[in-house]
Amino acid sequence: MSSNNSPSKAYWKSNLRYLAVLLLIWFAVSYGAGILFREELNSIRLGGFKLGFWFAQQGSIYVFVVLIFVYVRLMNRLDKKYGFDEE
Structure with missing residues (x-):
């Protein structure tokens, strides 16, 4: 492979x-x-619900949505760094 692929590989x-x-x-x-840590987290309550239950039912979904926005922000920075942005 040529050296032209080096930025693409790094990207x-x-x-x-x-x-x-x-x-x-x-x-x-x-x-x-x-x-795994459900029992330990269940000693803490969040909105009337045990924290372990909350993470199993809703918390992981909220974290996933936040991670999507984090990924978009990271990729926008990465695109700008390597010149792949659309601006």
């Missing part, structure tokens, strides 16, 4: 790193807080 490497970190966060919240 995709950064993109995959972002994806891996964000998916790891989502997995930790959905599986960890909703299943």
